[in-house]
Amino acid sequence: MTDKHLSTQFDAELSGISNRVLEMGGLVEAQVAQALYALTQFSGETASQVLQQEERVNQFEVEIDRDLSAIIARRQPTARDLRLLIAVSRTIGNLERVGDEAARIARTVQRLINTGVSSRLRLPVADLDFEANLALAQLRKALDAFARLDTARALEVLKQDDQIDQEFDGLLRKLITYMMEDPRTISSSIDLVFVAKAIERVGDHAKNLAEAIIYVVKGTDVRHASVEAVENVVR
Numbered sequence: 495m496t497d498k499h500l501s502t503q504f505d506a507e508l509s510g511i512s513n514r515v516l517e518m519g520g521l522v523e524a525q526v527a528q529a530l531y532a533l534t535q536f537s538g539e540t541a542s543q544v545l546q547q548e549e550r551v552n553q554f555e556v557e558i559d560r561d562l563s564a565i566i567a568r569r570q571p572t573a574r575d576l577r578l579l580i581a582v583s584r585t586i587g588n589l590e591r592v593g594d595e596a597a598r599i600a601r602t603v604q605r606l607i608n609t610g611v612s613s614r615l616r617l618p619v620a621d622l623d624f625e626a627n628l629a630l631a632q633l634r635k636a637l638d639a640f641a642r643l644d645t646a647r648a649l650e651v652l653k654q655d656d657q658i659d660q661e662f663d664g665l666l667r668k669l670i671t672y673m674m675e676d677p678r679t680i681s682s683s684i685d686l687v688f689v690a691k692a693i694e695r696v697g698d699h700a701k702n703l704a705e706a707i708i709y710v711v712k713g714t715d716v717r718h719a720s721v722e723a724v725e726n727v728v729r
Contacts, residue, residue, distance in 0.1 A: 504565075504569050504571075504575070507565055507569070508565075508575065508578060508579075511558060511561055511562065511565065511579075511582060512578075512582070512640075512641075514554070514557070514558050514561070515558060515582055515585055515586060515589075515640065516637065516640065516641055517554070518551065518554040518555070518558065518586060518589050519585075519589055519633075519637040519640070520637075521547065521550065521551060521554065521593075522551055522589045522590075522592045522593045522596070522633075523630070523633055523634060523637065524547075525544055525547050525548075525551065525592075525593055525596040525597075526592060526595070526596045526626075526629075526630055526633065526696060527630060528540050528543055528544045528547075528596070528600075529541070529544045529596040529597075529599040529600050529603070530599070530623060530626045530627070530630065532544060532599070532600055532603045533599055533602075533603050533619060533622065533623070533626075533689065534619055534620070534622075534623050536603065536606065536607055537603070538603070538604055538607050540600075541600040541601070541603040541604050541607075542600075542604075544596055544597060544599075544600035545597055545600050545601070547593070548593060548594075548596075548597045551589070551590060551593035552590065552593075554586070554589075554590075555586045555587070555589070555590040558582065558586050559583065559586065562579055562582060562583055565579060566579060573713075574710065574711075574713070577709060577710045577713060578710050580709075581706040581707065581709055581710045584702065584703075584706045585640065585703055585706055588699040588702045588703055588706075589699070589703075591695070591699055592633065592695075592696050592699045592700075595692040595693070595695050595696050595699075596692075596696075598688070598689075598692045599689050599692050599693070602685050602686075602688065602689050605685060606682055606685060609681075609682065619686070621664075621665050621668060622665065622686060622689060622690055622693065624661065625658060625661040625662060625665055625690060625693050625694070626693045626696075628654075628657060628658050628661060628697070629658055629693050629694070629696040629697040629700065630696070632651055632654060632655070632658065632696075632697050632700035632701070633696060633697075633699070633700045633703075635647060635650060635651050635700070636648065636651050636700040636701075636703035636704050636707075637703070639651065639703075639704060639707050640703060640706075640707055643707060643710060643711055644707070645707060645708050645711050645712065645728045646728065648703075648704035648705070648707040648708050648728075649704070649708070649721075649724060649725065649728050651700055651701060651703075651704035652701060652704050652705070652721055652724055653721055655697060655698075655700075655701045658693075658694055658697035659694065659697075662690055662691070662693070662694045665690050666687060666690065669683045669686055669687055669690075702717075705717050705724075708724065708727060708728060712727050712728065714727045
């Protein structure tokens with residue numbers, strides 16, 4: 495078998511595994527969007543659908559991880575190819591955790607519906623929806639950057655990460671005020687604090703995906719680096 499044929503096969507394997515990651519990312523993105531719909535509309539049916547998808551997301555992670563191990567064992571990749579496989583491993587781990595956050599939101603929605611408090615939660619839920627749409631946009635942008643191995647797009651994700659953190663801090667202050675004004679909503683408002691934290695983590699995982707993309711293309715691990723330092727790497 496010629497080296498060219500082996501190289502073509504390896505490229506096909508890398509392309510196939512990248513496509514599987516994007517398929518997993520699309521599923522997780524839809525799961526987050528459904529969880530947000532369940533939250534804003536207090537839809538128990540949609541919340542149940544989110545939880546039903548959790549097993550499929552987990553299965554994606556197991557299957558892709560298995561394929562990664564097989565490729566590394568057979569091909570013994572080096573340089574950028576090896577970095578891509580390492581980044582894929584990091585990416586599927588982050589995507590699985592995003593799915594966990596979506597499931598956490600769905601379970602909270604079910605609990606709120608069961609306790610009959612939805613009618614008193616319209617204002618804070620609207621605020622949560624704004625934060626969530628920011629996080630979902632970050633996730634979409636990170637997945638798009640992964641599909642194109644676009645470091646400029648990945649850098650945009652890193653630059654916008656602070657906005658979600660600021661929204662979380664502002665929402666936390668609003669919920670504390672909300673609880674002080676109406677003590678009957680303390681329990682449900684605490685639930686929403688955990689939802690807000692879950693949404694913030696979605697943004698954090700999108701940031702992790704962006705850092706992995708820069709690692710693949712530039713060969714530099716930018717985790718924990720300042721945005722200014724990452725800009726210098728991307729240039």
